[in-house]
Amino acid sequence: DTGVSQDPRHKITKRGQNVTFRCDPISEHNRLYWYRQTLGQGPEFLTYFQNEAQLEKSRLLSDRFSAERPKGSFSTLEIQRTEQGDSAMYLCASSPHRAEAFFGQGTRLTVV
Amino acid sequence: TQLLEQSPQFLSIQEGENLTVYCNSSSVFSSLQWYRQEPGEGPVLLVTVVTGGEVKKLKRLTFQFGDARKDSSLHITAAQPGDTGLYLCAGENNDMRFGAGTRLTVKP
Numbered sequence: 587d588t589g590v591s592q593d594p595r596h597k598i599t600k601r602g603q604n605v606t607f608r609c610d611p612i613s614e615h616n617r618l619y620w621y622r623q624t625l626g627q628g629p630e631f632l633t634y635f636q637n638e639a640q641l642e643k644s645r646l647l648s649d650r651f652s653a654e655r656p657k658g659s660f661s662t663l664e665i666q667r668t669e670q671g672d673s674a675m676y677l678c679a680s681s682p683h684r685a686e687a688f689f690g691q692g693t694r695l696t697v698v
Numbered sequence: 699t700q701l702l703e704q705s706p707q708f709l710s711i712q713e714g715e716n717l718t719v720y721c722n723s724s725s726v727f728s729s730l731q732w733y734r735q736e737p738g739e740g741p742v743l744l745v746t747v748v749t750g751g752e753v754k755k756l757k758r759l760t761f762q763f764g765d766a767r768k769d770s771s772l773h774i775t776a777a778q779p780g781d782t783g784l785y786l787c788a789g790e791n792n793d794m795r796f797g798a799g800t801r802l803t804v805k806p
Binding site: 628 | 704728729731733738739740741742743746748786788790792793794795796797798799801
């Protein structure tokens with residue numbers, strides 16, 4: 587399968603713990619996006635990368651969130667000191683150019 | 699506030715009916731995409747429109763990009779239960795921003 591892969595699919599964590607999610611984009615896609623989606627809402631933009639450079643980060647994103655894309659390949663999204671409000675689906679997408687993003691199946695985070 | 703406003707928020711129709719959903723913004727976009735999402739899955743790209751006034755057809759689905767590249771519509775002809783899902787529009791400039799979606803239910 588050469589689609590976008592996200593790991594894990596599901597994560598349950600206790601409030602205050604740190605979590606890290608991984609996204610493997612489609613090979614040779616130079617753009618990578620992270621979104622957060624809660625029930626009944628559309629995906630909310632978090633950040634995106636052009637190769638290894640993080641070009642934009644949402645102002646809604648607190649300092650507890652950080653994303654990296656070393657070497658312009660896979661990406662990680664870390665949430666420190668998780669809160670119940672962080673519970674959501676975290677979606678990763680990659681794109682060969684500026685349009686047409688291809689999404690992974692997401693990581694469902696539950697903070698208890 | 700949402701950069702892209704989608705309407706209606708919910709739509710429930712009978713199999714065989716036609717429907718149109720809308721995506722509106724005050725911003726101009728380089729391109730606009732439509733996606734369909736099923737529960738527990740990531741959105742799946744349906745179409746990208748780039749040119750103002752552009753119309754694209756995908757089987758029973760017709761997509762139109764507004765002349766000013768600020769809005770778009772999706773028309774489905776003879777809807778089927780398999781069309782049920784969350785329809786999302788996304789506007790692209792440097793990044794890509796989504797609307798809240800239209801949740802469509804097609805009853806057999």
